[in-house]
Amino acid sequence: MAVVGEEYCDAEERVLTVRKTSHFSPGDGFAAYDHRTGGLAFRADTYGRGHGGGAASAGELALLGPTGEALVTVRRRRPSLHQRWEGFLGARVDGQKPLFSARRSSILGGAAAGAVVELLAPLSTSFSCAHAAAELRVDGSFPRRCCRLVVPNAESGAGEAVVAEIRRKVDEGARVVMGRDVFVLRVSAGFDAAFAMGIVLVLDQIAGDAGEDFPMAKIW
Template sequence: MAIVAEEYCDLKERLLTVRKTSHFSPGDGFAAYDHRTGGLAFRADTYGRGHGGGAASPGELALLGPAGEPLLTVRRRRPSLHQRWEGFLGARADGQKALFSARKSSILGGAGRGAVVELAASAASELRVDGSFARRCCRVVAKGEDGEETVVAEIRRKVDAGARVVMGRDVFVLRVGPGFDAAFAMGIVLVLDQIAGHDADDADAGEDALHAKIW
């Protein structure tokens, strides 16, 4: 399922260690490292706060490749009754059509409950995310035209095998299934972090359901 580009759709399962970067405000910066090579695979940059540059506007988030090339740009749509986010391919240009969009649910409840996101992109499939991003325990499920569901990506807490210690929420593992676009998976991470990440310190945070319609 190529959403950003075919080159990010590995034939084998891909594991990324994702870490919030300390020199950004909470929710704005990530670095993702490939388990096979140990090298930097993706990073998230923010604009309008003294960081970054390029074509992005202030307040936008950019997903970059290891050499700093722009892959996705995520921005909050304004005005909007609920939190609504849009993602664009590469460095967003004026008049460019969004690759996907996301909104926060208006369902009432405790912190972390009812966080619902709808995404749209150019492909024939449907996606949803089950579980809780706040707890770093959720999975991306794709529904094919035949109705069959497949887990294409998963977010889980990282465990230090040597010390047998579960690491904090600032470091987690993103598992990307064979054939799924790893760059798009990181775009989902950025959206979830913006919408549900502020509930991460709430011990009673419930499930965050991300429903995605891929056109």
């Protein structure tokens, strides 16, 4: 299922270690490292200094590849009771139509209530596979680093598939569960890892710093 590009759809499950690199504002600093190679796979940066402000360029977030190329740009759509965010392919330009839209599942459920992701732009032919759907769902709690991205099975009309999952990072050598600033993103075989990271940026914006912090914990 290619959304950003076929090159981000691995034949095997892809595991990324994601580290939050800034604590001044949610979402304005992330680095994701490939578990197999240890190399940088993605990073995130803001456009402009007016994070969350009213200007079109302020508060935009860019998901970048390892060499700095813009893969996805996300920005908040205003006004929006559900905290609706839009994602654009590459570096957004005026008049460009969004690739996807994401919003909090409910205005009553708080930041940990999950999210709904709607795909808007035409996708590649691989999108007609069994996992294809116009709408995806995020179940669980991103602030607790325990959630998953679910796609309904469009062909059978029943069942669903988990295409990406976020869990807390465990240092097996030290037997320590890391704090929530370091977590694991598992992307299923054939699913777009760049798109999954774009959803992570949106979830971080929706959740902010909601919920309690989770320090490192020893596994006994």
